[in-house]
Amino acid sequence: MSGGEQKPERYYVGVDVGTGSVRAALVDQSGVLLAFADQPIKKWEPQFNHHEQSSEDIWAACCVVTKKVVQGIDLNQIRGLGFDATCSLVVLDKQFRPLPVNHEEDSHRNVIMWLDHRAVSQVNRINETKHSVLQYVGGVMSVEMQAPKLLWLKENLRETCWDKAGHFFDLPDFLSWKATGVTARSLCSLVCKWTYSAERGWDDSFWKMIGLEDFVADNYSKIGNQVLPPGASLGNGLTPEAARDLGLLPGIAVAASLIDAHAGGLGVIGADVKGHGLVCEGQPVTSRLAVICGTSSCHMGISKDPIFVPGVWGPYFSAMVPGFWLNEGGQSVTGKLIDHMVEGHAAFPELQVKATARCQSVYAYLNSHLDLIKKAQPVGFLTVDLHVWPDFHGNRSPLADLTLKGMVTGLKLSQDLDDLAILYLATVQAIALGTRFIIEAMEAAGHSISTLFLCGGLSKNPLFVQMHADITGMPVVLSQEVESVLVGAAILGACASGDFASVQVCEDQGLKDSKKYKDK
Numbered sequence: 198m199s200g201g202e203q204k205p206e207r208y209y210v211g212v213d214v215g216t217g218s219v220r221a222a223l224v225d226q227s228g229v230l231l232a233f234a235d236q237p238i239k240k241w242e243p244q245f246n247h248h249e250q251s252s253e254d255i256w257a258a259c260c261v262v263t264k265k266v267v268q269g270i271d272l273n274q275i276r277g278l279g280f281d282a283t284c285s286l287v288v289l290d291k292q293f294r295p296l297p298v299n300h301e302e303d304s305h306r307n308v309i310m311w312l313d314h315r316a317v318s319q320v321n322r323i324n325e326t327k328h329s330v331l332q333y334v335g336g337v338m339s340v341e342m343q344a345p346k347l348l349w350l351k352e353n354l355r356e357t358c359w360d361k362a363g364h365f366f367d368l369p370d371f372l373s374w375k376a377t378g379v380t381a382r383s384l385c386s387l388v389c390k391w392t393y394s395a396e397r398g399w400d401d402s403f404w405k406m407i408g409l410e411d412f413v414a415d416n417y418s419k420i421g422n423q424v425l426p427p428g429a430s431l432g433n434g435l436t437p438e439a440a441r442d443l444g445l446l447p448g449i450a451v452a453a454s455l456i457d458a459h460a461g462g463l464g465v466i467g468a469d470v471k472g473h474g475l476v477c478e479g480q481p482v483t484s485r486l487a488v489i490c491g492t493s494s495c496h497m498g499i500s501k502d503p504i505f506v507p508g509v510w511g512p513y514f515s516a517m518v519p520g521f522w523l524n525e526g527g528q529s530v531t532g533k534l535i536d537h538m539v540e541g542h543a544a545f546p547e548l549q550v551k552a553t554a555r556c557q558s559v560y561a562y563l564n565s566h567l568d569l570i571k572k573a574q575p576v577g578f579l580t581v582d583l584h585v586w587p588d589f590h591g592n593r594s595p596l597a598d599l600t601l602k603g604m605v606t607g608l609k610l611s612q613d614l615d616d617l618a619i620l621y622l623a624t625v626q627a628i629a630l631g632t633r634f635i636i637e638a639m640e641a642a643g644h645s646i647s648t649l650f651l652c653g654g655l656s657k658n659p660l661f662v663q664m665h666a667d668i669t670g671m672p673v674v675l676s677q678e679v680e681s682v683l684v685g686a687a688i689l690g691a692c693a694s695g696d697f698a699s700v701q702v703c704e705d706q707g708l709k710d711s712k713k714y715k716d717k
């Protein structure tokens with residue numbers, strides 16, 4: 198988004214729903230983030246590998262953060278609103294009321310989260326069909342996608358959920374519906390998680406073959422039969438009710454949304470890097486890999502022609518950058534794995550006390566502790582005899598086996614703070630090695646990647662960034678605006694407002710003007 202000939206006082210609101218929290222930002226037409234707010238959201242794990250949320254709780258959090266970021270602003274100057282969110286499955290009945298996705302019949306918990314692995318048997322049967330749609334998800338469907346979860350609901354909660362359901366939404370589409378009353382789905386969600394093809398639409402034979410012929414019979418009304426590109430303006434904009442909830446004016450343009458990783462990818466991949474001596478300067482945008490790292494890491498690479506990478510999702514047409522194919526590699530838990538390793542260690546209480554005494558986060562404390570104990574050697578050498586295999590929640594890419602488990606080798610009998618710091622380092626290194634593994638698979642299939650663009654919560658951790666640079670041997674670019682995912686969401690709102698012709702125009706103009714980059 199750029200100043201150009203536009204008046205300076207036009208604002209856009211971006212809302213980003215991550216796994217653990219909801220964030221909002223007020224962004225001006227130059228792409229500068231003027232206000233930020235965040236709010237945690239609830240998560241339930243009623244049994245192992247079942248992860249649930251509440252769409253009402255998430256919407257309430259969206260309202261809290263939006264009201265905060267627009268405080269003190271003339272609401273007439275807010276031109277557009279964009280949402281991105283995790284690709285979780287929201288279930289509503291025919292009157293749009295939440296339906297339970299659990300045996301306890303708790304309808305408050307009506308969201309099956311993206312990282313839920315309850316539908317293993319269903320996804321195995323789907324993969325056994327070898328249907329041609331599977332070619333477009335890396336050859337193997339993930340249990341984290343929507344088709345196996347829908348089949349699980351049909352097979353396990355027939356009366357309490359499936360028969361009563363009127364609407365199955367990807368979470369980003371739920372939010373845009375809640376804001377506008379328009380049930381149109383984003384091409385991004387449907388292509389990436391629901392087997393929809395931007396070129397051919399739904400494939401009846403797939404849904405019939407896997408036992409979900411119900412959707413074909415009702416012309417896909419429950420999962421979406423009106424599909425719009427991300428950034429398209431929805432209906433008449435914000436409804437009066439949603440405007441009251443969010444503290445905005447009715448009628449503001451609301452965009453068809455994006456999955457969170459895709460918003461982050463959109464926020465960083467087109468960045469202008471001129472003058473920083475980076476290898477990707479002067480190379481096509483297809484030489485860049487956007488890595489969005491939060492609870493999970495998503496590796497977004499684009500190409501002019503479709504590239505089929507075994508074990509890497511896609512190729513998806515126009516799902517992130519219009520007119521380009523997208524391959525999406527991923528690691529299902531990265532931030533969550535680091536938190537798990539650190540918080541579960543015997544020395545964690547001591548770490549907390551020491552970090553608090555220094556007014557530091559536990560990660561800043563661990564990073565400086567590693568600097569102390571490494572002495573003269575490079576920090577990476579501290580783990581010569583301690584290694585982590587990071588697939589504690591399975592391997593999304595490139596092995597595409599979500600039944601895999603994690604592993605630690607080289608443990609000793611001691612469990613002091615040094616051991617915790619070194620285990621933390623080994624975990625970060627293992628995640629960076631996983632990124633290298635994904636890049637190697639993408640390059641073997643035809644991608645040519647020279648530079649990484651990181652964003653998301655983990656990109657605030659200098660050790661995580663440095664290990665990615667060291668282990669991949671590629672420069673890592675960080676945007677000056679750390680909340681790039683939110684900039685991506687705001688770009689959607691700017692596009693829907695009509696102030697910019699397309700998401701690419703917003704991206705090209707704004708990121709040039711507003712961002713600077715550092716090469717690690």
Ligand SMILES: Nc1ncnc2c1ncn2[C@@H]1O[C@H](COP(=O)(O)OP(=O)(O)O)[C@@H](O)[C@H]1O
Binds near residue numbers: 214532536654
């Ligand atoms: N300043 C920081 N230093 C180190 N790690 C961080 C920092 N901020 C966030 N993280 C890590 O990033 C992860 C969450 O990233 P975030 O993008 O907020 O996730 P999500 O979008 O999935 O909610 C957590 O594992 C957290 O520990």
Ligand SMILES: O=C(CO)[C@H](O)[C@H](O)COP(=O)(O)O
Binds near residue numbers: 456490491494
């Ligand atoms: O599958 C994904 C994107 O396609 C993401 O892993 C999922 O949406 C969760 O994102 P986050 O780690 O930011 O919470």
